[in-house]
Amino acid sequence: MSTQALSLPNPTSPSRSLGIFLTEVRYEFVRAMRTKAYSLSVIGFPVIFYLFFGLLMNRGTHTGDLTTATNMLAGYAVFATIGSSLFGIGVGLSGDLSAGWLELKRASPMPPLAYLFAKCVTAMAFAVIIANLLCIMGIAFGGVHMALLPYLKMLALVVVGSIPFACMGLLLALVAPFNAAPGFANMLYLPMSFLGGLWIPIEYMPKFLADIAFLWPTYHLKQLVLRAFGSQSAGSISSHWLGLAIFTAIMILCAGYFFNRREQNS
Amino acid sequence: MMEVMEVSATHPAAPKGPATAAPVASLTNVTKRYSNGVVALDNLSLQLQPGQIVALLGPNGAGKSTAVKLMMGLSSATSGSVAIFGADPRHPAARLRTGVMLQVGRAPEMLKVREHITIFRGYYPNPTPYADLIKSAGLEGLEERMFGQLSGGQKQRVLFALALAGDPDLIFLDEPTVGLDIEARRGMWATIRSLAARGKTVLLTTHYLEEADALAHRIIVINQGKVVCEGTPAEVKSMGAAATGGSTNSALKIIRCVTTLTSEHLLAMPGVSSVETEASLTIITSTQPEATLREMLALDQNLSALEVASPALEDAFLALTANRS
Numbered sequence: 206m207s208t209q210a211l212s213l214p215n216p217t218s219p220s221r222s223l224g225i226f227l228t229e230v231r232y233e234f235v236r237a238m239r240t241k242a243y244s245l246s247v248i249g250f251p252v253i254f255y256l257f258f259g260l261l262m263n264r265g266t267h268t269g270d271l272t273t274a275t276n277m278l279a280g281y282a283v284f285a286t287i288g289s290s291l292f293g294i295g296v297g298l299s300g301d302l303s304a305g306w307l308e309l310k311r312a313s314p315m316p317p318l319a320y321l322f323a324k325c326v327t328a329m330a331f332a333v334i335i336a337n338l339l340c341i342m343g344i345a346f347g348g349v350h351m352a353l354l355p356y357l358k359m360l361a362l363v364v365v366g367s368i369p370f371a372c373m374g375l376l377l378a379l380v381a382p383f384n385a386a387p388g389f390a391n392m393l394y395l396p397m398s399f400l401g402g403l404w405i406p407i408e409y410m411p412k413f414l415a416d417i418a419f420l421w422p423t424y425h426l427k428q429l430v431l432r433a434f435g436s437q438s439a440g441s442i443s444s445h446w447l448g449l450a451i452f453t454a455i456m457i458l459c460a461g462y463f464f465n466r467r468e469q470n471s
Numbered sequence: 472m473m474e475v476m477e478v479s480a481t482h483p484a485a486p487k488g489p490a491t492a493a494p495v496a497s498l499t500n501v502t503k504r505y506s507n508g509v510v511a512l513d514n515l516s517l518q519l520q521p522g523q524i525v526a527l528l529g530p531n532g533a534g535k536s537t538a539v540k541l542m543m544g545l546s547s548a549t550s551g552s553v554a555i556f557g558a559d560p561r562h563p564a565a566r567l568r569t570g571v572m573l574q575v576g577r578a579p580e581m582l583k584v585r586e587h588i589t590i591f592r593g594y595y596p597n598p599t600p601y602a603d604l605i606k607s608a609g610l611e612g613l614e615e616r617m618f619g620q621l622s623g624g625q626k627q628r629v630l631f632a633l634a635l636a637g638d639p640d641l642i643f644l645d646e647p648t649v650g651l652d653i654e655a656r657r658g659m660w661a662t663i664r665s666l667a668a669r670g671k672t673v674l675l676t677t678h679y680l681e682e683a684d685a686l687a688h689r690i691i692v693i694n695q696g697k698v699v700c701e702g703t704p705a706e707v708k709s710m711g712a713a714a715t716g717g718s719t720n721s722a723l724k725i726i727r728c729v730t731t732l733t734s735e736h737l738l739a740m741p742g743v744s745s746v747e748t749e750a751s752l753t754i755i756t757s758t759q760p761e762a763t764l765r766e767m768l769a770l771d772q773n774l775s776a777l778e779v780a781s782p783a784l785e786d787a788f789l790a791l792t793a794n795r796s
Binding site: 218221225228232305312315471 | 505507540574590594633637
């Protein structure tokens with residue numbers, strides 16, 4: 206076939222690609238903020254739960270070698286991370302899939318990664334915003350002391366810790382039909398938060414639940430944040446990273462399987 | 472669709488490029504079988520020549536949307552080859568020259584019209600100027616509205632604007648005017664015609680046969696994944712007329728009226744080949760319309776709401792696709 210008609214422009218100059226990535230992120234964030242069903246619940250639940258369970262009910266008590274307010278700050282920061290990722294990517298992507306919007310995006314010259322990148326960065330931004338709100342509350346009303354380095358470590362953990370749950374959201378979007386996606390997301394979000402010790406510290410849970418806590422990525426991420434806050438009793442750092450890595454790998458493999466299956470059916 | 476669609480608008484002369492011109496897009500012996508065993512396209516071949524508006528017509532499930540998806544690189548053929556500008560449709564450079572409006576595309580509701588257009592214009596190195604897009608898609612005054620607040624027709628127009636955002640050379644429009652009122656539809660037609668006048672190639676699938684008739688240089692009728700026939704709207708109409716009564720008689724007319732005469736009575740009249748009733752309206756196909764009418768008017772003094780029309784593309788289309796099933 207003749208290629209004379211193929212006077213095609215250079216498709217991807219790096220600066221234009223960067224521009225597209227940034228534009229996608231910007232508008233994905235704007236869209237998420239305006240979608241009240243997402244922004245209000247994802248921000249509201251951790252803030253209200255922390256207020257009740259972390260600040261009002263456990264004044265002056267200790268959990269392990271930290272104050273309960275500090276321990277719970279770690280728990281609800283992780284709770285915010287899983288919520289913003291699972292709902293942002295899982296429910297958001299499944300909506301775009303069912304609307305045919307993703308198909309239109311794929312037919313456009315947008316680099317496919319820009320779409321996922323924008324969703325992930327938006328979820329991370331939400332997690333960071335909520336973690337900051339929790340810190341302000343903890344410092345103002347819970348007597349939490351937060352030095353700069355632990356604070357920065359916590360933000361870094363919240364950002365990196367979004368990745369396993371983003372992968373879980375991706376899998377959810379590929380498996381669950383859109384009208385069931387929020388239900389599925391809640392079925393993962395709430396039990397995993399409870400079992401990982403995000404609502405009630407693991408120390409106060411029945412022994413058999415504490416014994417299987419290592420199964421949940423929420424547990425590992427919370428322990429890492431506790432270590433960043435200076436707790437010595439939170440287990441070895443490398444074992445928690447390993448736990449998160451294994452969980453992420455499983456999610457990626459499953460998502461890859463379902464993605465290929467979907468592609469073959471298209 | 473019972474109104475009389477006598478579209479007398481003259482068709483813009485189809486660009487008759489040299490026969491050797493490379494097609495802008497082509498499907499060659501393409502078969503598409505889905506994993507559930509459904510064969511959507513069955514050894515189908517078609518070519519789009521530069522500057523042409525081609526309408527792909529067919530009943531639901533004929534394979535129109537599958538053909539569009541293959542040409543957009545959203546789906547891959549089971550066998551056969553697909554080329555856009557001589558390249559794989561998935562080639563990023565091919566995508567830069569292509570715009571598409573898909574049938575089920577719903578844009579995110581919580582972004583404004585202006586924002587959607589800004590995002591899509593950003594994908595292309597030489598996008599259509601913003602003001603031109605707003606004007607040609609008829610979106611003046613809607614730019615600050617959220618997509619979710621728009622009516623169905625307004626949403627269609629936004630998706631149309633997104634398809635044109637990159638000033639593409641090849642545009643796929645899958646049922647573009649669904650949900651548009653007449654004025655908006657005419658506006659979109661005018662834009663589509665002006666695109667072709669600027670040398671752009673347009674492939675449009677539609678259920679509005681009137682639309683294919685009014686817009687297309689060439690119509691490709693497909694059914695059950697195969698090309699049934701193709702040609703200019705006039706050619707397709709005459710092929711359809713041949714399919715209806717085995718007659719290519721150009722005198723064939725459709726007579727619609729309210730009459731008390733019975734079907735049996737009407738069928739016995741000269742030239743009448745079929746009689747149908749729809750609510751109170753009687754629809755008669757006749758090869759000798761003058762003789763038929765003379766007799767009808769003589770016999771039924773109260774005959775009213777009389778209309779006489781040439782067989783529309785719709786009738787040709789129905790005849791052509793019905794023959795195959």
